Amino acid sequence: MQNIQIEEDEIDLSQLFSTLKKNFFTIVFITLFITSLVVVYSYFLPPIYSSDVKISFSNEEKSSMSSLIPNALADFTATTEKKLETVKLTLETRKFINSVIKELDINQRYFIEHNYRKDELYAFDNLEVSLNIHDDNFKEKYDGTLYDKLFTIKPIDKKHFLLSVDAMEYNRTCSYNKLVSNAYFSIKVIKKSYLEDTNYYISQSNPQLLADHILENMKTTILSDNVLQITYTDTVAKRAKEIVQEIANQFREFTLVKKTSELKKRLIFINGQIGIIENQLQGEGKNLKEYQKKHKTFFTIETNNKMILEKLAEKKEMIETLKLQLKELNDFQKSFKKGNLNTVSLLNNGINISSIEPLIERFHAIDIELEDMRIQAKNIEKSLTKRPQLEQLIQRLHKEKDTLEELNFNFTPTHPQVVKTNNTIIEIENDIRSYIQTDLNRLRKSKSSIKTKIIANINTTKKSIEHKLNIFKHDIQNENALMQTLPEKSLTVQELKRKFTLSENIYTFLLQKKMETQMSLASVIENTQIIESAREGLKPIKPNKKLIVIVGFITSLILAIFYVFLKSMLDTKIRNEANIKELTDAPLYGSLPNKKHKRFFEEAMRVIRTNLQFIIPKDKQCISILVSSTVPGEGKTTVIANLAHIIAQSNQKRVLIMDLDLRKPRLYQELNKSNKLGMTQYLTGDFELESCIQEVNEHLDFFPAGAIPPNPSELLMSEKFDKTIKKLFLTYDYILFDTSPIGSIIDAKILLPYSDIVLLVVRANVAEKGFIEHFNNLRKETEIQSSGIILNDVKHDKSSSYGYGYGYGYGV
Structure with missing residues (x-):
C-alpha cells in the first residue's frame, strides 16, 4: 500500500x-x-519624501522664581503619555494646521513634464508664476471646481507661451511678464531664464481642503514619556521639511503663549489698580498739605490721643483689607461659575483657602479626567485612561477587528461569520461608549458636588470676613466717639494723614505684586523644546x-x-491520457490523432490492435469487440471502421463489422456501402442472412443497420437476433459491434453479453470527465470481462508516439 x-x-x-x-x-x-x-x-x-522633527517636553519649570508661578497656569508641564496624547490631538486639529498654513506659501504646486511623466517641483527655477482662482465664478458656469486643476504653460518663443486649462477648454497664446485675467482666474508668468522645450504645469490647492491634506500626510509618534516625533511626507522633499518644521515652531509658540497669558492678564489688572491708587494718593497728599498750610496745624498730639489715632488707622486699614478680600471672594465666585478656578488673587490678598484647596485640587483632577474621557470618546479604539474594564473592552474591540479583517480577506461582507463579527464590533463599541458616558456622568456629578462644596466654603469664609468687618466697624464707632474730645483741626489732620498712609500702603503693596508678577513672567521658560530640527530628505522613502x-x-x-x-x-473536459488515468483504472489501449494525419492515425491504430492481442481469449473461435462512446460525435464509427480494416489486414482473419446503431446508422457512409438492406429488414422480414451482408474486401464483411426501426431495443432483444449472433460467431473470426452511445441509450447495454471486449471511444477536448465515471459504474454493474478506452482526436505532436506505453492492466 x-x-x-x-x-x-x-x-x-x-x-x-x-x-x-x-x-x-x-x-x-x-x-x-x-x-x-x-x-x-x-x-x-511619484516619489514620497519624509521629514521629521523631535520635540521634548520638560517635566518641571526650572526657574529661580518658580514659586511665584501659580500651579493653575502650568497647563503644559505634565508630560505623561496621557498628556502627549492630548498634544497629538491638538496637533491634528484643523485650527492648528490652518495657523501653520498662514505662515507658509504652499497653496501652489509646480510640475514639469519629463519623459512622459509629470515631476513635481518645489518651484520653477526659470519661471515665477502667480495664480489666483475665482472659484465661485467658475462654479456658476462649469461643473466642479478649478482648484487642483492643472494650468499648462507651453513655451512658444522667447516672448510668448501657450496657456491651456483643460478644465474649461481654455487655450490662449500669452506674453511673459504680463497679467492674464478673466472672470475665473488671473495668472502672471515671469520668465527668469532660458526655458526647456517641455510643458510646465501649475495648480492651486483648495484652501478649505489643504489642512485635511496636511493632516493625511502627518503622523505623530510618542517616542518616550517626554519626546514626541512629528513626521510629514510629501512628494517634494523641501516642502515636507518646511511644513513639519513650521508645525513644530507653531506648537512651540502656542505652548509659550498658553503659559504666559494668565500672568499677562494679572499684570494688566495690577497696572490698572496702580493707576487708580496713584491718582488717589496724589489727591490725598495734596489735600493734606493744603489743610496744614491753611490752618497751620503743624503740631503733635498728646501720646494718648496719638495711640488712639494709630489704632483707629490700623482698624480702618484692616476694614479696607477685609473689603478687598470680600471683593476678591465675590470676583472669585463669579469667575468660578464661568469655569475659571484661579486662586492667585485670593492668595495675594491673604485669604485663607486651606478649606477649599483639597476641593480645588480634586476639581482640577476631575477636569483632567473629564477631558481625558472626552478625548477617549472621540477615539474609542485607543486606551487613554487607566480603567481596566475600559482597557479590556478596547482589547476585545481590537481582537474582533483583527478577526473581521481576516474574514473580509476570505469571505464576502454578507457571509454569516462576517455579519456576526460586525455585530459583535458594534456591540463592543456601544459598550465602550456606554461605559464612557456613564463615567462622564459620574465625573460631572462629582464635579457639580465639589463645586457646590467650594461655593459653600467660600460663603462661609465670606461670612467670617463680614463678621470681622462688623466688629472693626463697631470698634471704629467707639473710637470715633472717643476722638470727639480731640481738637477738631488735629482730628482732621490725622484723618487726612490716615487716608494718605492707607493709600500709600496699598500703592506699595500693588508695586510689590507688580514686581513679583513681572519676575514670574520673566522666569517662565519653555517646556517645549525642538531637540532635532527637520532635514530635507535626500532619498525618497517610497x-x-x-x-x-x-x-x-x-x-x-x-x-x-x-x-x-x-x-x-x-476543466471538465478530457484533454489527455493523464486525465483518463486519474479518472479510471480501465486500460487505455491507445491514443489517436486527428484523421487528417493519416500516417500517424494508421500507426496508432496498429498500436491499438497490438495492445488488444494481450487480452484476446486464446481459446475462443470468434472474438467479439463492442465499440461505443458515451455521447454522439466522439468518433466511434471512424475508429471501428479503421480498427476492422487493421485486424482484417494483419491477421488474415475473417472479420465482420456490424452497424448496430439502429437509431442513427453512419457506418455505411464510412465504408462507402449501401444501407438499404440490413439488420432491421433481416429481423423484421424474411430476408436471407447472406443477402444482408456486404463484402468490403477479401477478409472484411459489413452488416449494415438498414432502415431505422421504431423499436430498436426490442429488435436487439429478440430471439432471432440472439440466434443470428450465435450463427455469425461460427462463421467469423472477429465481429465488431458499432452501437449507439452507451451513456444515453440502452441498446449498447443489450449487446454487452455478446461482447468479449468493450472499447469506449473518448474524444479529447470534447468528452466530459463525468462520462468516465459513468463508464466506471457500467463496468461495476455488468461485470464486463475486458474493457478499455481509446482516446480519440489527440492534438498531433511529431515527437509523440501514439498508443505506446498504455498497456497497464492487461489481462486483468
Missing part, C-alpha cells in the same frame, strides 16, 4: 509539471504582461520601485500559475 501511495504521489507531481509545461507560454505571457504593467505603474508613481517590480513579477508568476491550475481544476 505504501508503494502504491508513493506511485500516486509521483503521478500527481508529474501531472503538475506536465500542466506547467503544457501552459508554459501562457504563464510566460501572463507574467510578462502583468510585470510590464507593474513596471509602467511604478515608473509613474515607492521602492525595485521591490514593487520584484513583488509584481513574483505575484504575476503566482497568479499565472494559479490561473493555469485553476483552469485545469475547473
Whole structure:
C-alpha cells in the first residue's frame, strides 16, 4: 500500500509539471504582461519624501522664581503619555494646521513634464508664476471646481507661451511678464531664464481642503514619556521639511503663549489698580498739605490721643483689607461659575483657602479626567485612561477587528461569520461608549458636588470676613466717639494723614505684586523644546520601485500559475491520457490523432490492435469487440471502421463489422456501402442472412443497420437476433459491434453479453470527465470481462508516439 501511495504521489507531481509545461507560454505571457504593467505603474508613481522633527517636553519649570508661578497656569508641564496624547490631538486639529498654513506659501504646486511623466517641483527655477482662482465664478458656469486643476504653460518663443486649462477648454497664446485675467482666474508668468522645450504645469490647492491634506500626510509618534516625533511626507522633499518644521515652531509658540497669558492678564489688572491708587494718593497728599498750610496745624498730639489715632488707622486699614478680600471672594465666585478656578488673587490678598484647596485640587483632577474621557470618546479604539474594564473592552474591540479583517480577506461582507463579527464590533463599541458616558456622568456629578462644596466654603469664609468687618466697624464707632474730645483741626489732620498712609500702603503693596508678577513672567521658560530640527530628505522613502517590480513579477508568476491550475481544476473536459488515468483504472489501449494525419492515425491504430492481442481469449473461435462512446460525435464509427480494416489486414482473419446503431446508422457512409438492406429488414422480414451482408474486401464483411426501426431495443432483444449472433460467431473470426452511445441509450447495454471486449471511444477536448465515471459504474454493474478506452482526436505532436506505453492492466 505504501508503494502504491508513493506511485500516486509521483503521478500527481508529474501531472503538475506536465500542466506547467503544457501552459508554459501562457504563464510566460501572463507574467510578462502583468510585470510590464507593474513596471509602467511604478515608473509613474511619484516619489514620497519624509521629514521629521523631535520635540521634548520638560517635566518641571526650572526657574529661580518658580514659586511665584501659580500651579493653575502650568497647563503644559505634565508630560505623561496621557498628556502627549492630548498634544497629538491638538496637533491634528484643523485650527492648528490652518495657523501653520498662514505662515507658509504652499497653496501652489509646480510640475514639469519629463519623459512622459509629470515631476513635481518645489518651484520653477526659470519661471515665477502667480495664480489666483475665482472659484465661485467658475462654479456658476462649469461643473466642479478649478482648484487642483492643472494650468499648462507651453513655451512658444522667447516672448510668448501657450496657456491651456483643460478644465474649461481654455487655450490662449500669452506674453511673459504680463497679467492674464478673466472672470475665473488671473495668472502672471515671469520668465527668469532660458526655458526647456517641455510643458510646465501649475495648480492651486483648495484652501478649505489643504489642512485635511496636511493632516493625511502627518503622523505623530510618542517616542518616550517626554519626546514626541512629528513626521510629514510629501512628494517634494523641501516642502515636507518646511511644513513639519513650521508645525513644530507653531506648537512651540502656542505652548509659550498658553503659559504666559494668565500672568499677562494679572499684570494688566495690577497696572490698572496702580493707576487708580496713584491718582488717589496724589489727591490725598495734596489735600493734606493744603489743610496744614491753611490752618497751620503743624503740631503733635498728646501720646494718648496719638495711640488712639494709630489704632483707629490700623482698624480702618484692616476694614479696607477685609473689603478687598470680600471683593476678591465675590470676583472669585463669579469667575468660578464661568469655569475659571484661579486662586492667585485670593492668595495675594491673604485669604485663607486651606478649606477649599483639597476641593480645588480634586476639581482640577476631575477636569483632567473629564477631558481625558472626552478625548477617549472621540477615539474609542485607543486606551487613554487607566480603567481596566475600559482597557479590556478596547482589547476585545481590537481582537474582533483583527478577526473581521481576516474574514473580509476570505469571505464576502454578507457571509454569516462576517455579519456576526460586525455585530459583535458594534456591540463592543456601544459598550465602550456606554461605559464612557456613564463615567462622564459620574465625573460631572462629582464635579457639580465639589463645586457646590467650594461655593459653600467660600460663603462661609465670606461670612467670617463680614463678621470681622462688623466688629472693626463697631470698634471704629467707639473710637470715633472717643476722638470727639480731640481738637477738631488735629482730628482732621490725622484723618487726612490716615487716608494718605492707607493709600500709600496699598500703592506699595500693588508695586510689590507688580514686581513679583513681572519676575514670574520673566522666569517662565519653555517646556517645549525642538531637540532635532527637520532635514530635507535626500532619498525618497517610497515607492521602492525595485521591490514593487520584484513583488509584481513574483505575484504575476503566482497568479499565472494559479490561473493555469485553476483552469485545469475547473476543466471538465478530457484533454489527455493523464486525465483518463486519474479518472479510471480501465486500460487505455491507445491514443489517436486527428484523421487528417493519416500516417500517424494508421500507426496508432496498429498500436491499438497490438495492445488488444494481450487480452484476446486464446481459446475462443470468434472474438467479439463492442465499440461505443458515451455521447454522439466522439468518433466511434471512424475508429471501428479503421480498427476492422487493421485486424482484417494483419491477421488474415475473417472479420465482420456490424452497424448496430439502429437509431442513427453512419457506418455505411464510412465504408462507402449501401444501407438499404440490413439488420432491421433481416429481423423484421424474411430476408436471407447472406443477402444482408456486404463484402468490403477479401477478409472484411459489413452488416449494415438498414432502415431505422421504431423499436430498436426490442429488435436487439429478440430471439432471432440472439440466434443470428450465435450463427455469425461460427462463421467469423472477429465481429465488431458499432452501437449507439452507451451513456444515453440502452441498446449498447443489450449487446454487452455478446461482447468479449468493450472499447469506449473518448474524444479529447470534447468528452466530459463525468462520462468516465459513468463508464466506471457500467463496468461495476455488468461485470464486463475486458474493457478499455481509446482516446480519440489527440492534438498531433511529431515527437509523440501514439498508443505506446498504455498497456497497464492487461489481462486483468
